Structure formats: structure tokens, C-alpha cells
Amino acid sequence: MPIRLGDISLKTRVYVPPMAGVTDIVFRNLVRKVDPNCLLATEMVSSRALMHRPETRIMDLNPEEKPTGIQIFGHEPDVMAQAAQMAEAKGADFVDINMGCPVPKITKGKDGCALMREPDLAREIVSTVKAAIKIPLTVKFRLGWDDDSRNCIEFGQMLESAGAVAVTVHGRTRQQLYSGKANWEYIGRVKRALGIPVFGNGDVFEPEDAVTLLEKTGCDGVAVARGTLGNPWLISRINNYLETGKLADEPQPLERLVCAYLHAVGLVRYKGPRVGINESRRHLTHYTKGIEGAAPYRARLTQVNNTEEVAAILAELAEKVAGTETLRLFLLAVEQENFKNSEHPGKWHSDSESCVQTPVDLVTV
Numbered sequence: 039m040p041i042r043l044g045d046i047s048l049k050t051r052v053y054v055p056p057m058a059g060v061t062d063i064v065f066r067n068l069v070r071k072v073d074p075n076c077l078l079a080t081e082m083v084s085s086r087a088l089m090h091r092p093e094t095r096i097m098d099l100n101p102e103e104k105p106t107g108i109q110i111f112g113h114e115p116d117v118m119a120q121a122a123q124m125a126e127a128k129g130a131d132f133v134d135i136n137m138g139c140p141v142p143k144i145t146k147g148k149d150g151c152a153l154m155r156e157p158d159l160a161r162e163i164v165s166t167v168k169a170a171i172k173i174p175l176t177v178k179f180r181l182g183w184d185d186d187s188r189n190c191i192e193f194g195q196m197l198e199s200a201g202a203v204a205v206t207v208h209g210r211t212r213q214q215l216y217s218g219k220a221n222w223e224y225i226g227r228v229k230r231a232l233g234i235p236v237f238g239n240g241d242v243f244e245p246e247d248a249v250t251l252l253e254k255t256g257c258d259g260v261a262v263a264r265g266t267l268g269n270p271w272l273i274s275r276i277n278n279y280l281e282t283g284k285l286a287d288e289p290q291p292l293e294r295l296v297c298a299y300l301h302a303v304g305l306v307r308y309k310g311p312r313v314g315i316n317e318s319r320r321h322l323t324h325y326t327k328g329i330e331g332a333a334p335y336r337a338r339l340t341q342v343n344n345t346e347e348v349a350a351i352l353a354e355l356a357e358k359v360a361g362t363e364t365l366r367l368f369l370l371a372v373e374q375e376n377f378k379n380s381e382h383p384g385k386w387h388s389d390s391e392s393c394v395q396t397p398v399d400l401v402t403v
């Protein structure tokens with residue numbers, strides 16, 4: 039049975055959930071290239087900031103990128119409802135509410151996971167937002183605030199009764215941040231207590247992990263975040279494994295390096311040379327992680343200043359790890375992309391997007 043988000047019938051069981059500093063339009067396009075049916079969501083957007091800066095590009099969606107949700111955070115029901123309406127007007131397929139973010143900057147204002155300590159307020163937010171929009175509403179949360187207050191089961195039931203059509207549960211408490219292991223057993227308890235679809239989340243880095251999580255928890259779907267960093271192919275490999283029981287090969291170095299380049303170019307085109315290249319450094323190091331012999335190049339990629347330097351370093355790496363034919367094909371891909379860009383120069387946007395939260399450090403989480 040396909041998972042349903044309200045009226046939407048999904049063609050996948052795999053979800054790439056919101057990641058601040060990652061799931062922007064550039065990243066989402068790359069994931070969709072390898073898996074067109076994937077369920078995706080934007081980075082979290084501050085509902086309060088949207089009231090002052092409604093034009094933020096963080097909510098930009100391609101008309102073709104479906105299904106994609108916009109995630110909002112905040113704690114004022116009316117402001118959240120207005121933000122959700124703005125997301126709906128932007129073309130989101132669903133609105134997701136963030137009740138799981140553990141970062142102190144967010145939780146100290148009663149936002150994110152702090153709402154798990156305020157279930158009455160969380161209920162009011164969900165029912166107010168629900169009444170304000172026609173598209174489906176989902177919520178993402180954790181096991182609870184800390185080990186002594188794991189209220190995810192009652193919390194999930196409350197969200198369902200308030201109108202959420204699906205939830206994503208990250209199997210850690212707020213106190214854990216990203217430490218320890220995600221508790222899949224506990225996610226299973228939430229699944230069994232709810233009637234709406236549940237996406238289990240936490241520590242899926244290989245297709246086999248996804249299958250184990252789904253088996254252990256009985257969840258309808260799986261949400262995969264960090265595993266996709268520099269590795270959008272993980273999503274199609276998981277789907278393939280779920281459908282056929284066979285493990286597809288890992289991408290070859292050429293595919294990884296071309297995707298890394300396209301990611302950097304995409305960010306520079308979309309966010310401008312300064313912000314774009316700055317953000318691309320973190321991603322570039324992730325793309326090279328599965329490539330043997332890439333360590334010295336990775337260090338250089340953290341210091342690149344423009345896409346020409348990116349291309350030069352990746353070209354060296356291509357030749358070193360895979361030979362001259364791979365180098366030739368890499369340079370061809372670079373040339374084709376540069377030609378396309380010169381034919382259709384994109385507009386870029388260099389401001390600092392005040393509705394975007396400071397990205398969690400990709401290298402340390």
C-alpha cells in the first residue's frame with residue numbers, strides 16, 4: 039500500500055527530511071536527478087522571520103519538484119498559520135512543522151524540540167495551522183526532551199488527533215543531540231500507537247540500515263538525512279534494495295566528482311559567488327569521502343575560492359584515482375556545464391537569507 043499524505047499518494051517509502059544548510063533547491067534537484075519520486079523537504083524556515091521577510095528564497099520550489107514540503111518552525115500559533123499559508127501559496131505539497139530541532143538557539147525560544155515540553159501549545163499550533171491550509175500537515179519530532187521525559191508516544195497521538203497526517207520520528211532525545219545511537223525500538227512503539235503514516239529516522243547510512251529500520255519499527259517509511267550528504271545515490275540504492283532485494287553498486291568516482299562539481303556550480307549560480315562557494319566547501323568534502331586516496335584533495339577542497347579551483351582539484355583527483363579516461367570524461371562534463379551556463383546565465387542572490395538558520399556544522403554531525 040502506498041503511503042498517503044492526505045490526498046497525496048507517494049511513489050516512495052524514502053524521505054529526505056529537512057536539513058538546514060543542505061536541502062536547498064540545488065541539493066533537492068540533485069537528489070531528484072537520481073530519484074525523481076523521492077519525498078523531500080526544504081530547510082526549516084522561521085515563521086517569525088517570514089513575517090518580516092516574506093520574499094525569502096528559502097521557500098523557492100521548482101514547479102516540477104514534487105512532492106516537496108516546506109518546513110516551518112516557531113511557537114506562535116497565528117504566526118505559524120500565516121507562515122503555513124505562505125508555504126502553501128509557494129506551491130508546497132505539504133507543510134512540515136519542526137518540533138525536533140535540538141539547537142539551543144532554537145529551543146530557548148520555545149521552538150523546535152522545546153515544543154515537546156509544551157504539548158498543549160504544540161496541539162494548538164497543529165490545529166491552528168491545520169485549519170489555515172488545504173495541503174497536508176506533517177510534524178517532525180524526537181523521542182522527547184531527555185531520558186526522563188520520553189513522551190513521543192503520547193505526543194504523536196496528540197499530533198494525530200490535532201490533525202497531522204503523518205509524522206517523522208528521530209530516535210533520539212533532545213538531550214542526546216546526535217550522540218549515541220538512534221533508538222529504533224522506541225520509534226516502533228510510536229508507530230504502533232498511531233494510525234497515520236510514520237517515517238522512522240536516525241542513523242540510516244546504507245540501504246541495509248533502511249531495511250532493518252523498517253523491519254524493526256514497522257514504520258511506513260524511512261527518513262534519511264546525513265547519509266545523503268555527498269551521496270544522493272543512497273536514496274535510489276535504498277529504493278532499489280527495497281524493491282528488488284538487490285544491492286546496486288556504489289557510484290563510480292566519475293559520477294561522484296561530476297555531481298560534486300554540479301553541486302558547487304549550482305550553489306554559486308543560485309546563491310552568488312561568495313555564499314555559494316562558501317557553502318559548497320562542506321558538500322565537496324562529503325562527495326570525496328567514499329573515494330580511496332582522496333584525503334589530501336579533501337583538505338584543499340575546504341579552501342576553494344571559485345568554481346575554477348573546484349574543477350581543477352576535482353580533475354586532479356579524477357586522474358589520480360581513476361586514470362586519464364576518467365579525467366577526460368570529467369573535463370568534458372565540466373565543459374558541457376560551463377557551456378550551458380554561458381547560454382543560460384542564472385540570476386544569483388547574494389544576501390544572507392535571514393530566514394535560514396545557521397547550518398549545523400556538516401562535518402561534525
Ligand SMILES: Cc1cc2nc3c(=O)[nH]c(=O)nc-3n(C[C@H](O)[C@H](O)[C@H](O)COP(=O)(O)O)c2cc1C
Pocket residue numbers: 055056057058059060081082109136137138139178208239240241242261262263264265397398399400403
Ligand atoms: C546539517 C543538518 C541540518 C538539519 N536541519 C534540520 C532542519 O532544518 N529541520 C529538521 O527537522 N531537522 C533537521 N536536521 C535533522 C535531520 O532531519 C535528521 O532528523 C537527523 O539528522 C537524524 O537523521 P540521520 O541520522 O538520517 O541524519 C538536520 C540535520 C543535519 C545533519
